[in-house]
Amino acid sequence: MGMEKRISMIVLDDIVTVIDGISLGIPWSDYGIEIVGTALDGEEGLTMAQELQPDIILTDIRMPVMDGLELTRSIIETHPSCKVILLSGFTEFTYAQQAIRLGAFDFISKPFSLEDIVEVVLKAVKEIEIERSKHKRIYEMEARVRESKPLLRQEYFNLLIRHSSSEESAREKWGFLEISMRREGFIIMVVEIDRFSKSTQALPISEIELTRFALQNILEETIAAYTEGVVFRESMNRLVVIYNSTGLMDPGMLAEICCNHCAQFSRYTVSIGISLEISLISEIHHGYQQAVSALSYNFYTGGNGVFRYGDFEQMGQHMRTYSLDQEKELLFALRSGNQELALGVLQQIYENCAKLEPLPQPQHLIMMYDELVFIIFRVLEEKLHADELNGLKADIEDNKKKNRISLSELQKSLEQLCLKGCDLQDKYRTTEAERVIHKAIKYVNSHLHLDLSVNECAKLVHLSSSYFSNLFKKVTGQTFLQFVTNERIDRAKQMLMKGHQVQEVAAQIGYEDRRYFSEIFKKNTGLTPSEFKQSYQK
CATH class of the missing domain: 3.40.50.2300 (Response regulator)
Structure with a gap:
């Protein structure tokens, strides 16, 4: 200057x-x-x-x-x-x-x-x-940037992390390219810039390039303070670090320092996967695979973390983070358009997932969530017209196209699917016939303690008993008596889970005879009210 x-x-x-x-x-x-x-x-x-x-x-x-x-x-x-x-x-x-x-x-x-x-x-x-x-x-x-490392060196390292090579030819190549690192004892780090594609969509190419160069420079200076190493770009949002292992600095600690420096000196955070120590140049591609595998666990944190290969035990592929009862309850919530209940069941599933030990491989959990999305969509297909499902299908496809998605993003997309599905059902119920039936349903839900009848509800909505019965079954998929019984059983479950006594529950939902109530409850749930209450309180 x-x-x-x-x-x-x-x-x-x-x-x-x-x-x-x-x-x-x-x-x-x-x-x-x-x-x-x-x-x-x-x-x-x-x-x-x-x-x-x-x-x-x-x-x-x-x-x-x-x-x-x-x-x-x-x-x-x-x-x-x-x-x-x-x-x-x-x-x-x-x-x-x-x-x-x-x-x-x-x-x-x-x-x-x-x-x-x-x-x-x-x-x-x-x-x-x-x-x-x-x-x-x-x-x-x-x-x-203009004076950055030669293209040959960049290309060589990108080939080295993906393909095997004889040790002899690898050493000759290092000599030709004047790579200053020792030729044995390596640690490989795969560094991913968190949410880079999303945050740079509106930026000009020059600024994106400058950002990538700045992060590469930060990593180079950090590594150089402790050992010999190289940093090169693997993709738009990833860099790879290969450095000589040193007894003076634990690999995990050095990766943490790199994370902190990137956050401190740029406006981006990074996630880092670390390999085990690799002895020879010809084995570097194995180390790269280890680092990529470790990095996949940033799925659980959403970014800004360090993940070491070997720190995560392997869990079998055939695992499930939710019970069949939870699945049924979720599908019931969707069929009834109950957003609050649907989100509550999803929260229970998330809590089950958080308790898993060891953490499952991210891809296995993604597959499980895909299966849940499929089940949810099948239920919504029963309730909605094809044209109303197009937006939901588009959302699902958009999520599948994302290269990397975090657990929180996956959970959010699942919640959005349930919420939108319930919203669409609400819109679907806007016909006059449905409004009439929902008026009757509202009356039923607030008068479960009474001796409800078809005639009584038909009069409420100014319809004949026979027409009301047919319309009720068409809208709800159940006869009036089946619906009332199911609503009473659902209300009974809620009261039993809150600790109410069986006799009190029976009276609140219209059963004066406790024994008859117990028979109806067991017929619908497979358990007596007392057994259900005890199973929930365990």
């Missing part, structure tokens, strides 16, 4: 003595500032500024021909990095504030001293130096 350029400034005022006092009465060169011009009116000042493009303009707010406000607007439009400092009287305070909103850097209230002027100008100088430093860093970083 060469020697630092001096700060240039012009002074504008309609009084010559003021200009002379400011430009000649202060030793500006001592502060690294050069007065490159002065002017007595705003129009002349604007012409001078456009010609000289000074870093700072010091101007009176009240100027002939063109005032400080118009001058500020024109300067900021054509030269936005210029720092405009206004000299204003007490009565011009509102005027000065308007100029600040237009982009002026600061203002100095009259009467002022030369020290006041120096203080504000030096504030502007500091801001300019910060901006120059930022531009310099960007320039240097872009230069380093």
Whole structure:
């Protein structure tokens, strides 16, 4: 970049003595500032500024021909990095504030001293130096991008992590490419930039490239502080680190340091999978596979973590994180459009998953969730028209297309499927016939303690008993008596789970005879009320 350029400034005022006092009465060169011009009116000042493009303009707010406000607007439009400092009287305070909103850097209230002027100008100088430093860093970083490692080396390492090679030919290749690492004892890390594709969708290619280079540079400097190593790109959101193992630093600890540095010095976090120690160059591809396998466990955390191969025991593929009863309860909730119940069952399934020891391989859990999505969709197919299912199908396909998905994202997509499915059913029930039946259902649910009958509910909705019965079965898929019995049994279950006594439950749902209630309950659930209550409380 060469020697630092001096700060240039012009002074504008309609009084010559003021200009002379400011430009000649202060030793500006001592502060690294050069007065490159002065002017007595705003129009002349604007012409001078456009010609000289000074870093700072010091101007009176009240100027002939063109005032400080118009001058500020024109300067900021054509030269936005210029720092405009206004000299204003007490009565011009509102005027000065308007100029600040237009982009002026600061203002100095009259009467002022030369020290006041120096203080504000030096504030502007500091801001300019910060901006120059930022531009310099960007320039240097872009230069380093242009001078990055040769393409041959990048291609070689990408081949090395995927294919086997004889030790002899690998060593010859290392010599030819002048790779400085020792030729035995390696650790491989696969580093994935968390949510990179999503967060960079709207960014220009140049900024994406700069981000990837910056992260690569952070990893290179971190590794270099402890051992010899190389960092290269494997894909858009992944880098691979190969370094010589060292007794001075545990691989997991070094990976944690890399994670912390990436988070500290960039706005991205990373997840890192670590291999076991690999003895030979020809075995590096095995280490890469180990690191990728370890990295897959960031499925559970969503990112910003370190995962070591061998830390996770293997669980059999044929496992299930939910019971058949939970599946039935979930499907019942979906068929009835009960969002709260559906989400509650899903939460129980999530809790079961969190208790699994050891953690299952992510792919096995993804397959299990896919199976659950399939079951849910089959139920929704029973309740909804084909055109109403298209949006749900699109959501499912979008999730399948994602290269990597975290457990929380998977759970969220499952919840969204249930919620949307229930919402669509609510819309589906908007016909007049359905509204009539749901009115009757609402009455039934709030009067389960009474001796409910078809005639009573038919009168409530102003229909004949026979028509009401047919319509009820068409909408609910059950006869009126079956529905009332099922609702009573469901209400009984809820009350028993909350600790209510069997006699109290029977009375609350319309059964005066406890023995008859127990018979009906067992016929529907396979358990007596007491047995059900005990099984839940275990």
